[in-house]
Amino acid sequence: MSELVRLSDITKVYQGGVTGAVNGVSLTVEEGEFTAVMGPSGSGKSTLLNLIAGLDRPTSGSVSVAGSDLGRMSEAALARFRRDRVGFVFQFFHLLPNLTALENVLIPAQLKSTTSAEASGRELLDQLGIAEVADRYPAKLSGGQQQRVAIARALINKPSLLLADEPTGALDTRSGDQVMELLMELHRSGQTILLVTHDAKLATRYAARVISVLDGKIVDDARLETAERAAADVIRVRGEEARP
Amino acid sequence: MIAVVRKALADLRRRRLQAAVIFLTVFLSMAAGTMAVTLMSQTRDPYQAAFDKQRGAHLQIAYSATTDLQLLAKTPATVGAASSGGPYPVSNIQFKFGDRKFFVDAIGRDNPGGPVEVLNVTSGRWARANDEIVLTRSFAELNKISVGDRVKVVSVAQAPSLTVVGEVVDIDEGSADLSSQRAWVTSATVPALSTPDSAFYLMDYRFAGDPTSAQLQGYIERLRASLPPGSITGSLNYILVRSIFNITNQILTGVLSAFSVFALAATIAIVATLVTGIVISAYREIGIMKAIGFTPTQVVGVFALQIVIPALVACVLGIPVGTLISQPLLANSSHALGLSYEPTFSIGLDVLLLASGVLVVAIAATVPALRAGLLKPIAAIAKAAAPRGTGGRRLRSAAARARLPRPVVLGIGDAFARPLRAALTLITVLLGVATVVVAIGLPRSFLLINNSETGAGNYQVVVNRTGAFADADAMRILNAQPETARVVAVGGKNVTIAGLADPVNTQLFRGDSSRLGYLVIAGRWYSAPGEVIAPAGLLHDAHLKIGDSFTGTADGQPLQFRVVGETYDINNLGHSMFMDIATMASVKPAVEPYRYAVTLVPGADVSAYVRRVSALEPDLLDVHAADNSIIAPVKIIDTVLLVIAAVLALIGVGGVFNTLLLNTRERIQDTATLKALGMSPRQVMVMVAASAGLLALVGGLIAMPVGLSLHHVLNDVISSSAGNDTPPSVYAVFNPLELVLIPLLGVVVAVAAALIPGRWAARTNVVEVLHSE
16 A cells, blocks of 8 residues: 555644644555544544645645645645545535535536536445435435435545545434445445544444544554554543543 | 614624725715705706896897887887886897907997896996997807907908907806807997898896796787787797706706616615625524524614614715715806805705615615514524525526536526525616616717717818808809818798797708708708708697698798708707708898808818918908817716716626625635635636626626616607707617627626625635534
């Protein structure tokens, strides 16, 4: 496997406060990995994700994805990078309400001026089990369906990296499980996934690697298959459920 | 109440850009409205004041020089005049000053006072000696003649010189650039300035009250009946003079009133759009306000007040500005009347305007703000903002089918996402573009009419002959010039028509007058003696239509006429007739032309021609290049139209800007999502610009027929106020390319206006926006 993401001594300081800040983080993600970044609210995990997606710029340090140094890119180049190399799944789906499910899926392709994406879009919806909602507007879809549409949208440009920020956070347990199974399937087919979650059980159940973040620092980086560590160990390191 | 004001002020500070939009639109519409109302309310007063002060004549009658003076002395009693002046001997003279020559009616009068038609001496003194003359101030100023200058009378063989000793203001004539002018000499001087053709008597009559038009007509009929036929050769009444005097301001106030209503409508649309947008985006805030104790009325008050405060400031500034802008026009009126200029305004009127302006804005703001008052607090808090507009789907689908770039497709959909907002925006665009259409079209229409009245392009040189120089000699000189291509000789004679009290001025042509450029509205130009063509004013008042035959009299001799067409002529507010000079063949003494319109061969040097012909007869012929320049009042109207168009266009741009601002703020989350998905800043700007472009295009396309119709209507109103119908060619002043380019120009302006909200949207911080969910 080759290296896909490299964060080198990343620091992010927000104006007027310290919450959400990242403090001297370095990590790499290999191609094909399913990595979960885990931590409590305000720990800086979403900030890490935004930095990798090129949505935000670090205060210091460098972010490199697929060999490209994001720090050297203009806003327009970052937009092209997101469009071509990254797929993003949000907690609250963020589907455009005035576009149908299929239209939402096609947007990244159309922003890229890919005109023949409709067949791929329908195929994706079919793969994700929601072919029948293609022409419905988001308001007519369940939360689970909306998140599947969002995943299809994230995949339409065949990104190198799929970023998922609390993808089950706005879903009931059943829908959440279905979405995670879907991500798992994608991972099995070779998709690199970086998942941000505060749910330790979810992280350890699906991800092969769990990075724990606390106060803007990586406090643990566990490769579950290789280190043969149980989920409980990870939880203990995070310092939550191990407390009496 | 304090809480409401504090909250409103806090919101105002937060929404400075929107407050600026409200301030600008209200300021512009109030300034335009105030100008219209001030002009309307004040224009009549200066004339009436001057007319009363100078004991102006309600009726002035020109009598033939052969009329018995004893009979004339009885005429005041015949009509029951309260006071009278004259009979004054008058001669139509031509005098030379420098290189230029002028026609004036020289009235023999020994003092400027008396019971009627008091002349207000504004400079110098009244004429005392036989070689002195007094001119009107407007004439002296227009032609730069000063007290002390000497003029040479060239219409009589002796060519006496007269010294200008004074300037007066005569209430019974218009300004020199619009009306023929008078001058005054001592009564003993007149015989030396007269020829048999040029002399007549003038009498002034003033009545106890201000007589109506019908009463004036009755007086003239009574005079005509009491005197030998042909005694009355001309008349002038105060109503006509006042109309001519006020016509510029009347047209201006008409145009200003129409466009003030436009500006007001656009302002209402913008206010309503803005308040609706604020309420939509502030659901959570409304919920919190209600939760902490604001009553529904107080909530509405907060939203209405944050609009009313900038509107109030705009009114307080806009009303004085409008009053100030109207002052030069009022000062011009006062000056023409010989009154000292005093700033003219009415505090009461200004207060009324202020109250009306604020009330209209308050209503426009309160109606959409009621939605905020009616919201349930829990629902409002839970929703944070109103559901996003989902209109424009069909448009978006159509755009997608047209394979337009995705940002353009999204922008097109956004433009009509909220149909009511889109409709209100279209109104502001429509009003702006329609006004621009009118502002482009009306000056062109004016130019066409001006050209028809001045013969622009049809003849290049005008020659006036004095009575001392024979018509045949003038024609011989002109025809002898190698550059002369065509000469049309013009004479005049007043004709009395049954049913019309005032004698009608005629234009008598010898030569191919159909090529002088007069506009034919209906029927055709005359082609034989006896046929006449006349403006609508005369045809209407004499109950004539094309094809009718009627009888008139000139110098007491009957003449047969047949109407063959309708033309356009603003002289005497459409009361004139055009015909071949041969129609007057039976009238004795014979009518001869006094003016010659000369068309030169292509490429001829007009100045050289003028110099050469002038040199041949320096005193007896007045030769000058045809003056096709636009008269000052039309220039004023053109300028005002331009300013109004700029104001309305600016308000239209403000409307689009406002809507884009609301749309981009409301859709900030969608924009952030799109950016997260890879939409580049340029694509975001294209999306916003597409919204603006579509709104401007649709508004512009609707506005074109509206603007053209308005141009049509205004032309009709203006023509009608000058006693005419509108010639069809005056409507058709736009070429097809312009009809396409004007809305496209609107699109360009709107896209430019989209730059600010577009850049703002393009710079959306994705992380902040998506995390604030």
